[in-house]
Amino acid sequence: MQGGAVVGHTAPRATVLLNGAPATQASANGWFVIGFDRDAPPPALITVETADGSASHQATIAPGTFDIQRIDGLAQDQVAPSDPALLARIAAEGARKSVGFASRQDADWFRTGFIWPVQATRRSSSFGGQRILNGEAKRPHYGVDLAAPVGTPVVAPAAGVVSFAETGLHFEGGLILIDHGQGLITAYLHLSRIDVAAGQSVTQGQLIGAVGKEGRATGPHLCWRMKWRDQNLDPSLMVGLPQPRA
Secondary structure, three states: OOOOEEEEEOOOOOEEEEOOEEEEEOOOOOEEEEEOOOOOOOEEEEEEEEOOEEEEEEEEOOOOOOOEEEEOOOOHHHOOOOOHHHHHHHHHHHHHHHHHHOOOOOOOHHHHOEOOOOOOOEEEEOOOOEEEEOOEEEEEOOEEEEEOOOOOEEEOOOOEEEEEEEEEEOOOEEEEEEEOOOOEEEEEEEEOEEOOOOOOEEOOOOEEEEOEOOOOOOOOEEEEEEEEOOEEEOHHHHEOOOOOOO
């Protein structure tokens, strides 16, 4: 479905195409992942090519159901920043984050599935909802918000390598990015504490930080996000995903 992903197994290092265009390459063990954006169109022809031939699978991407999310009481510089110095800071932070999102670990840690990164009291918002901030329509919310008290432990939902870890960002506060292989990146926003560093390997269930309310937030929660290349995914759909058989 929109915001979802497929995990597959084929020949090692096979070329994987989506709708005829190169999408990724299978790992040395033959595993691959492909993500489908919130607004992905229905047709999804997945093809693998090897020196011995090719095979295809035709899938249809089901439409997602997205709500409207209204958040009021935010500071204006969190909704529509205008100060030149702040805009320069946001641009510099964006450039550093882009490096983290561009990580492409030659690995397949995603194949074992994901667990929840925090024991939340409730899910305060879902993936893909249209956001209206202080009455101003913004782009969709590409995360799952998990409400929990400040200081609640946050763990890695799957193994990977930390590609970004910084505190004090204007929008995100404390932010961690983890590459789970082939550019499948998870993000953890508004953290009050960060316990890992860029370049560090993490295992599933390892402590990486703590819930906070830093950056653009009106209360304590973890905003959990996932991207595959430039596609925005719903990370909750990966929780409990059964491991495909080789």
